[in-house]
Amino acid sequence: MSEKYFADQFDDEEVLFVFRKHPIVMRKGLIFAMLAVLLGTVPSLIKPEYSVYFIGLACGLILGILLILPSWIGWYFSVFIITDQRLIQITQKGLFHRSVVDMGLNQIQMVNYEIDGLQATLLGFGTIVMQTFVGDLVIHEIHHPAEIQKKLLEVLRDRGIAATPGESRAQQLATQDEEA
Numbered sequence: 001m002s003e004k005y006f007a008d009q010f011d012d013e014e015v016l017f018v019f020r021k022h023p024i025v026m027r028k029g030l031i032f033a034m035l036a037v038l039l040g041t042v043p044s045l046i047k048p049e050y051s052v053y054f055i056g057l058a059c060g061l062i063l064g065i066l067l068i069l070p071s072w073i074g075w076y077f078s079v080f081i082i083t084d085q086r087l088i089q090i091t092q093k094g095l096f097h098r099s100v101v102d103m104g105l106n107q108i109q110m111v112n113y114e115i116d117g118l119q120a121t122l123l124g125f126g127t128i129v130m131q132t133f134v135g136d137l138v139i140h141e142i143h144h145p146a147e148i149q150k151k152l153l154e155v156l157r158d159r160g161i162a163a164t165p166g167e168s169r170a171q172q173l174a175t176q177d178e179e180a
Helices: 023-040 050-076 118-123 145-158 169-179
Strands: 015-020 079-083 086-093 097-104 108-114 125-132 136-143
Touching: 015 136, 015 145, 023 050, 023 136, 050 086, 079 145, 108 145, 118 125, 125 145, 136 145
Parallel strands: none
Antiparallel strands: 015 079, 079 086, 086 097, 108 125, 125 136
């Protein structure tokens, strides 16, 4: 029996690769943490002493860590696992809410990606859209979406599944509307 990488892994299942969202998803928590550190230095403006400055800075750092912790937990524990049988999307929202999407690889029809805007281009994140028999699975803010799409298509091709990159469902509908 092989080693299990996650709790719901089948005995005959092999994990091929794991990916997660870009760290940019923590930006809100990071901004609040930086503001907390800055706020911790304000008492030294009122009473300019080194002891007040360092105590305020230490309190600001502790508050900053507490403010960024939920964002970090949400990023770190939200993962996408590709096995030889299925795709598992585990999304952690806050401290006590977790959702899991489990989809067989044979349900994936098409895999597309989109990098939209200057920030996404410079920082290397984008959106992956997977068309399935049930509907579109849209995954936002994925780190290096072109590489993830390529790996996913290789896995599908190796398994004999004919998923192809192409137009998204919205693009196909827009093309049909233009033709009509």
